[in-house]
Amino acid sequence: MGHSAAVWDCRTAIEITKDWNGIDQVMLRNPHGASAKVSLHGAQVVSWRNEHGEELLFTSSKAILKHPKAMRGGIPICFPQFGNCGSLEQHGFARNKVWTIDECPPALHPNDSHGKSFIDLVLKSSDEDLKCWPHSFEFRLRVALSSHGELLLISRVRNVNGKPFSFSFGYHAHLSVSDISEVRIEGLETLDYLDNLSRKERYTEQGDAITFESELDRVYLGAPNVVAVLDHERKRTYVVRKEGLPDIAVWNPWEKKSKAMADFGDDEYKQMLCVDGAAIEKPITLKPGEEWTGRMELSVVPSSFCSEQLL
Numbered sequence: 001m002g003h004s005a006a007v008w009d010c011r012t013a014i015e016i017t018k019d020w021n022g023i024d025q026v027m028l029r030n031p032h033g034a035s036a037k038v039s040l041h042g043a044q045v046v047s048w049r050n051e052h053g054e055e056l057l058f059t060s061s062k063a064i065l066k067h068p069k070a071m072r073g074g075i076p077i078c079f080p081q082f083g084n085c086g087s088l089e090q091h092g093f094a095r096n097k098v099w100t101i102d103e104c105p106p107a108l109h110p111n112d113s114h115g116k117s118f119i120d121l122v123l124k125s126s127d128e129d130l131k132c133w134p135h136s137f138e139f140r141l142r143v144a145l146s147s148h149g150e151l152l153l154i155s156r157v158r159n160v161n162g163k164p165f166s167f168s169f170g171y172h173a174h175l176s177v178s179d180i181s182e183v184r185i186e187g188l189e190t191l192d193y194l195d196n197l198s199r200k201e202r203y204t205e206q207g208d209a210i211t212f213e214s215e216l217d218r219v220y221l222g223a224p225n226v227v228a229v230l231d232h233e234r235k236r237t238y239v240v241r242k243e244g245l246p247d248i249a250v251w252n253p254w255e256k257k258s259k260a261m262a263d264f265g266d267d268e269y270k271q272m273l274c275v276d277g278a279a280i281e282k283p284i285t286l287k288p289g290e291e292w293t294g295r296m297e298l299s300v301v302p303s304s305f306c307s308e309q310l311l
């Protein structure tokens, strides 16, 4: 029996199974056959498929699926540190923790629920976390799949500590692309960026789009809230929308670096592009009791949409 959007029952659109480590993972479906899978391991979105069943996120064929390491691919959550800009492990500890399902999350705007299948996850600082990062927090993540197949991630971080704390953050989205050499990013031109390949020095983007012909590892500062990733060969465009996240990080390790990484398959760097909605240059500071919200929405449109219509 088919479902129209009006009678679609979001409760039946969710299924809980186990991931590779026996940790729960949640499958979200929409009425047209699109799906998203979220592991409680790191609250990592590990799959996002369109209504034709095509995978839209990259996962390495050599991904190491061993708790507590985050799998190479999908969308790991980088918190409370993005990259190596602090004293914590690379990209922070949240991606290596087992989150729980949040049965009674504080309310979000009705638009973030209506017509969507979604799951709410929560991570609270453990005694172990407090040893390396002595700030009590509650991190709530909603992952939602809309009836049009868009993937929405909403992070809410609350300071439940007696003192202010600061953190950096990123949705480390591994997009699946046909061939990195054929891909361009529009929306970042003329921006300043920090180049991780030259000691985070600041430069200004000169090109009229970002294209790829070698390793690239940058943080674009004060980026617009909509960025388009055009994949000419697949004739499709990813649209990345963000709110509450000033920066966009862009990463592709290229051949030499990916070969040196145990969890990358041969030449797989060609099929991957990381575009992260992030808060990196200026960490977010929360006073006791304050909450921060950062959202990222991913959608895919045919490449016949020109970027002027999107940006």
Ligand SMILES: O=P(O)(O)OC[C@H]1O[C@@H](O)[C@H](O)[C@@H](O)[C@@H]1O
Pocket: 083, 090, 091, 172, 196, 217, 218, 249, 251, 274
């Ligand atoms: O190997 P990791 O910890 O998942 O990080 C992957 C990459 O993530 C990017 O965001 C960083 O800018 C890179 O420098 C880093 O190599």
